[in-house]
Amino acid sequence: MFALHTRQYLLMTKAETTRLGILQKAFGLIYRNGYQATSIDDILVDSPVTKGAFFYHFKNKEEMGLAMIQEIMYPGMYDVMIKPLAGSANPVQEIHLMMTNLFLKVPFFEVKYGCPAVNLIDEMAPLNAAFHKALGKLITEWQQAMETSLGNGKAAGIVRADVDPKQVSCFIAAGYSGIRNMGKLLGTPCYTSYLHELKNYLTRLQ
Amino acid sequence: MFALHTRQYLLMTKAETTRLGILQKAFGLIYRNGYQATSIDDILVDSPVTKGAFFYHFKNKEEMGLAMIQEIMYPGMYDVMIKPLAGSANPVQEIHLMMTNLFLKVPFFEVKYGCPAVNLIDEMAPLNAAFHKALGKLITEWQQAMETSLGNGKAAGIVRADVDPKQVSCFIAAGYSGIRNMGKLLGTPCYTSYLHELKNYLTRLQ
DNA sequence: AACTAAACATACTAACCAGTATGTTTGCAT
DNA sequence: ATGCAAACATACTGGTTAGTATGTTTAGTT
Numbered sequence: 001m002f003a004l005h006t007r008q009y010l011l012m013t014k015a016e017t018t019r020l021g022i023l024q025k026a027f028g029l030i031y032r033n034g035y036q037a038t039s040i041d042d043i044l045v046d047s048p049v050t051k052g053a054f055f056y057h058f059k060n061k062e063e064m065g066l067a068m069i070q071e072i073m074y075p076g077m078y079d080v081m082i083k084p085l086a087g088s089a090n091p092v093q094e095i096h097l098m099m100t101n102l103f104l105k106v107p108f109f110e111v112k113y114g115c116p117a118v119n120l121i122d123e124m125a126p127l128n129a130a131f132h133k134a135l136g137k138l139i140t141e142w143q144q145a146m147e148t149s150l151g152n153g154k155a156a157g158i159v160r161a162d163v164d165p166k167q168v169s170c171f172i173a174a175g176y177s178g179i180r181n182m183g184k185l186l187g188t189p190c191y192t193s194y195l196h197e198l199k200n201y202l203t204r205l206q
Numbered sequence: 207m208f209a210l211h212t213r214q215y216l217l218m219t220k221a222e223t224t225r226l227g228i229l230q231k232a233f234g235l236i237y238r239n240g241y242q243a244t245s246i247d248d249i250l251v252d253s254p255v256t257k258g259a260f261f262y263h264f265k266n267k268e269e270m271g272l273a274m275i276q277e278i279m280y281p282g283m284y285d286v287m288i289k290p291l292a293g294s295a296n297p298v299q300e301i302h303l304m305m306t307n308l309f310l311k312v313p314f315f316e317v318k319y320g321c322p323a324v325n326l327i328d329e330m331a332p333l334n335a336a337f338h339k340a341l342g343k344l345i346t347e348w349q350q351a352m353e354t355s356l357g358n359g360k361a362a363g364i365v366r367a368d369v370d371p372k373q374v375s376c377f378i379a380a381g382y383s384g385i386r387n388m389g390k391l392l393g394t395p396c397y398t399s400y401l402h403e404l405k406n407y408l409t410r411l412q
Numbered sequence: 413a414a415c416t417a418a419a420c421a422t423a424c425t426a427a428c429c430a431g432t433a434t435g436t437t438t439g440c441a442t
Numbered sequence: 443a444t445g446c447a448a449a450c451a452t453a454c455t456g457g458t459t460a461g462t463a464t465g466t467t468t469a470g471t472t
Contacts, residue, residue: 060289122328125390178384184331197377
């Protein structure tokens, strides 16, 4: 996850490499410490990039943050959270599999630090309209993907007719976001506990 | 919610009033802007309290933050989240009622800014051990209360025998925490949507 | 080789921050 | 009323912050 989605390093110009390097370093720090608590100087420490280069590539810190969401976070989350749901035969199974992978198979994520997207929503959505919009796109598309998947399940007769896909996808997304938060306090055990109960919940939709 | 739980103003010494005033002002600002983004100067702006008074009552910013959790947040949450669950006849009903009140009847909370406890967990749990501990107490006790309530429900035959109270209370707490996060992006509609699906989920536990 | 714009590098600034040093006022016991 | 500690008030400090001003290097074109 959060691998390169632009062209490979070898095919990139030097300028593109520095820009991407800034975004990746920023992403790592912001994930652990938060956006506001991460200074530009922090991003440049132990890095060949200087402040001049930073402000050549980005007008200000906010513009860098938005680029980070769109160019690092969005592609990364798309691969693990949205792509696996496309064209699924059994939504109940696929959603649970996607979640299991998300919690246990993404090496970058650390329980202690939760989910980068959830963190950024919590911190920045109320404070900055541009961040609000960019982050809204992330979770809306995820919810859409689950909603469509559940709709397909209903059409195929796998999912019960009285299930409201929009409502259920919202409920599931909330569970994910929340357990990422609680994991910061309770550690991995609550992940597995959550996944078990999610399984129960999903099964009862069939 | 978040009313006084110490003795009334009239019975308080001037010093106690100042101290409490600082904590309440800090709570309001930290709720909206975050702990790290709220400076001590911010807390003292438009206030009769000066910096000298602040550092007379608190050793440093961290100590004030911890006092805020214990003296403002904990009592406030106890009243709305834990007390209503004690000695409940029907846990399924009581939990849903508690949540409904929590989302729609607490005037202090604003959708845009989520839940103060969830916010603080997200920001501070990974960064500060003392905050981690104080906040852990909050949600652990809440989970405990729900767990006990569900256990009683099982004993009374209202809740199904195959329900795992600990697992379910974790699942429910995660849902709450998560929808507070999502509400920052999607507004009140997702609150009602969540409450409906929570009702469905809880009903299936009977 | 010469020119030029892109891509940096260095040094600085004004504002802000938590915390301190040092002073003054207030309330209360005697 | 006087003494004295509690409860402040004011002025400062050293470090950090986003951003700027200004200079230098690099790479591609002609």
